[in-house]
Amino acid sequence: MNKTRSPIVQALLAEIATFDEAAAHRRMLPAGCYTEPDFFAFEQTEVFARTWICVGRVEQVAERGDCFAWEVAGEPILVTRGEDGEVHALSAICRHRGEIIPCPEKGRALRCPLHFWTYDMQGRLSGAPRMGDAEVVAALRRTVQLPQLRVELWHGFIFVNLDPDATPLGPSLAKLEPLWAGYESAGVTALPPAMSDAPLPWNWKVQVENFTDAYHPEFVHHGTHDFAPSILAGDGVRFTEMKPGDNAIVRSVPLKQPGGGMMQDGWGPNAAFPAITTLPPEQQSRLTFAMLPPGMTMMFAPGTVAYTLIRPAGVTATYAGSDRVTYGGWLLPKSTIDLPDFRERCAAVSAGGAKIWAQDVPVNVGMQAAKSSRYLPNGMYGPLETTLQQFNVWLIDAYKRAAAG
Ligand code: FES
Ligand SMILES: [Fe+2]
Incomplete structure (x- = not known):
């Protein structure tokens, strides 16, 4: 074990070392993983700096000379x-004495x-x-070059990895591949998210656990999520197996009517973003939630793929x-973006999402x-919390790998 780790991190890693696969399915991780600044620093170095992090979309750097900071x-x-037409991820730290370099105005270096x-x-x-x-x-x-970071493009999403030895991203997301054909x-094309300007007051794991929890919608999201229930007579939530190396924690739930989606009061039959006709019937009638730990969540709905980028700034x-x-x-x-009332439709989706979010904030x-x-x-x-157990396994694996390395 790295001797420079703080006693708090060492104690937490020692406790995590006692978690075998069965324990990961049975109990939560130690509370200190969510509260200790030292453990957060450890996660930044050993988890976020060694995994693929989605930073945005190719539409954000569509032309030569485009740039965004992250x-x-x-x-x-x-x-x-x-200049070569490729997407690059560069350290923004100047090679002279280390000032942070911002993105320039379009057309400038x-x-x-x-x-200067x-x-x-x-x-x-x-x-x-x-x-x-x-x-x-x-x-x-x-001789002088800003450090180039590894980049992998996945269906137009730009992923960056600070670890030069990381294994490729694509195979780890294989289980999501069948979902893409109908959308593509x-x-x-993407309308990227605006990031929150004030940080949410909880640990990043609380954020993604809330997203991936199939148990809570029935209780927390009464009135906004009933249209997409985890439990439905004869049907309900479906989980997927996690194979070694998988980086997508996936569940799907039925929609009460095919083609439904987000409307101004939450999930419902008259989706503000119309169902995409090239999707197969199975995808017209189910919502798929995918968590790509540690920094991204996605929802594959009949009318859209909605995604969230997550960037922790502190414990x-x-x-x-x-x-x-x-x-x-x-x-x-394009058929949706070109609708004459597209802005109103976006506002309705946002309003519906905000109502669901308002229910999640107090529980988080x-x-x-x-x-x-x-x-x-x-x-x-319980049986509806399979994805939380899978996330535990993912975390424990990442923590143990770090402790060993
Ligand atoms: S620190 Fe960048 S030019 Fe001096
Ligand atoms: Fe929720």
Whole structure:
């Protein structure tokens, strides 16, 4: 074990080391995983910096010279469309003395605000004023490059991994592949989410556990989620198996009528985003929820794929963006985007999502607060909480890998 880890992290890792597969299915992780700043720092280094993190969509860097700024595991990064036409992810830390480089205005080069070193969109140094004669600058230009991070594109989503040795992302999401054909033959494009401007006051795991919990909608989302129940006579939630290396925790639930979706009061029959006709009947009549730990959640609905990006900023500070939390985060066909009342439809989806979210906020606050209680139970899982058990297994695996490495 790494001797530089704090005693708190060492104690938590020692406790987690006692969790075998059966324990992961039986009980919650130690509360300190949700409350200790040191453990959060450990997760940033050992989980977020070693897994594939979705940072946005190719539409956000559609043309050469496009750029957006993001953060992965606390590292400022720039996502660009390079002169070569490819998507690049670069460390935003200037190679001179480390100032953070912002995205430029369209058409301009990357320029450090401190001494105006400039870089092209692939991170190669192009100018270093007053650093010496032409020969010195030429030598710098030959050797200085913003660190390039690994990028993988998946159905238009841009994923970044700080670990140069990470295994490829694509195979880990294989179980979601069959869902895509019907959306892609309709030619969906993204309206990216606005991120929350104030962090949500809970740990990132509380956020994704709330998303993946099939047990709570019947109780918490009374009136907004009844149309997409986990329990329905003769039908109900379906879970998927997690194979080693899988990075998608998936469940689907039936819709009470095919083609339904989000409307202004939550899930209902008259979806604001019309059902996509190229989807097979199975996908017209079910909602699929996919959690891609640690930083992304997705909903495959008849009218849209809605996604949330999650960016933790502290042990109880989590930025998120989607139609639930803020606005946007939709993949939509042109036929929907071109509807004359498209803006009103987006507003209806946002209103419906906001009503569901308003029901989730107090229970998330409660779950976070309870992690500090001396009376917190070890917990137990019922048959509707398979995805929570799968997330536990994923986390324990990531923590144990880090502890061993
Ligand atoms: S720190 Fe960037 S130019 Fe000096
Ligand atoms: Fe919920």
